Amino acid sequence: MKRDFINFYELSKDEVLEIIEYAQKLKKEPFTDQTLKNKSIGLIFMKPSTRTRLSFEVGVYQMGGQPLYITGSSTQISRGEDIKDTGRVMARYLDGLVIRTYSHKEVEELAQYFDKPVINALTDYLHPCQILADLQTIQERFGKVEGIKVAFVGDGNNVANTWLIAGGLVGFNVSVATPEGYEPSGKAVYKALKLAKETKAEIRITNDPVEAVKDADVIYTDVWVSMGQEGEKEKKKAFEGFSVNKELLRHASKNAIVMHCLPAHKGEEISEDVFEQFADVIFDEAENRLHAQKALMSLLFK
Numbered sequence: 001m002k003r004d005f006i007n008f009y010e011l012s013k014d015e016v017l018e019i020i021e022y023a024q025k026l027k028k029e030p031f032t033d034q035t036l037k038n039k040s041i042g043l044i045f046m047k048p049s050t051r052t053r054l055s056f057e058v059g060v061y062q063m064g065g066q067p068l069y070i071t072g073s074s075t076q077i078s079r080g081e082d083i084k085d086t087g088r089v090m091a092r093y094l095d096g097l098v099i100r101t102y103s104h105k106e107v108e109e110l111a112q113y114f115d116k117p118v119i120n121a122l123t124d125y126l127h128p129c130q131i132l133a134d135l136q137t138i139q140e141r142f143g144k145v146e147g148i149k150v151a152f153v154g155d156g157n158n159v160a161n162t163w164l165i166a167g168g169l170v171g172f173n174v175s176v177a178t179p180e181g182y183e184p185s186g187k188a189v190y191k192a193l194k195l196a197k198e199t200k201a202e203i204r205i206t207n208d209p210v211e212a213v214k215d216a217d218v219i220y221t222d223v224w225v226s227m228g229q230e231g232e233k234e235k236k237k238a239f240e241g242f243s244v245n246k247e248l249l250r251h252a253s254k255n256a257i258v259m260h261c262l263p264a265h266k267g268e269e270i271s272e273d274v275f276e277q278f279a280d281v282i283f284d285e286a287e288n289r290l291h292a293q294k295a296l297m298s299l300l301f302k
């Protein structure tokens with residue numbers, strides 16, 4: 001049966017840990033896995049991207065496959081061809097699809113009509129590939145992912161939602177601190193709590209960033225205004241006190257690291273000095289997108 005990676009929990013905890021380990025191996029030996037030999041992978045991007053697009057294009061190439069970059073406006077989707085037909089047509093040519101778009105439901109629908117692996121490259125609801133790479137980065141820094149504590153400070157967005165689900169599935173603690181009214185999706189919190197029953201992960205949602213960063217190993221942030229929300233001009237005003245800056249770090253443990261999925265809006269969700277202090281970690285995260293996604297594709301396409 002074909003396997004997708006849309007919601008993160010399509011993988012088991014053991015598979016996530018195996019992917020992280022294999023990603024580390026691929027980082028040292030980039031061309032050893034040729035799982036995508038003679039395979040064509042479509043990369044549909046309805047939103048902009050630097051890291052995700054490049055890491056998938058290079059990753060598919062390194063694994064022996066052909067990446068096809070497809071922009072929203074260049075297909076008939078932009079003229080109203082529905083997802084059902086698009087999926088069925090693309091399945092006649094392609095061996096897999098990577099898609100970045102707005103509606104999460106649309107990706108799930110596409111996966112019903114495209115009978116080969118579909119990978120979520122970001123929706124308004126989740127960003128699962130990002131968190132796989134972040135877990136690889138945490139493994140590199142701490143030698144483990146289970147039992148660590150991640151504090152997400154900022155907007156309860158797609159990245160925050162994915163941290164919650166990943167924590168529940170894999171078994172690490174996640175505290176999300178957002179301003180009132182910007183909490184993560186109730187659906188993601190519910191799923192995370194359900195998964196956490198098995199792994200005993202602690203899942204917390206708070207409006208107090210100081211409380212969230214207490215005892216955290218990783219302090220994580222992301223933009224306050226995500227792609228597609230650019231019209232919400234007033235939004236940023238609500239985020240005063242939610243910057244990851246030197247003042248907030250005073251409340252964190254000395255060994256804590258700061259992570260950011262990028263792109264960053266310095267001076268907003270993260271101060272420039274904190275960003276530069278943790279630049280090594282942040283650009284390792286960006287690099288690990290390549291290795292973690294290759295390890296993921298190796299599992300899905302084998």
Ligand code: CP
Pocket residue numbers: 048049050051052053122130261262263
């Ligand atoms: N972090 C991330 O997904 O970056 P891009 O939007 O550049 O792909």
Ligand code: NVA
Pocket residue numbers: 122127157158159222223225226227261262263
């Ligand atoms: N939350 C951000 C993540 C970008 C990688 C967005 O959706 O724009």
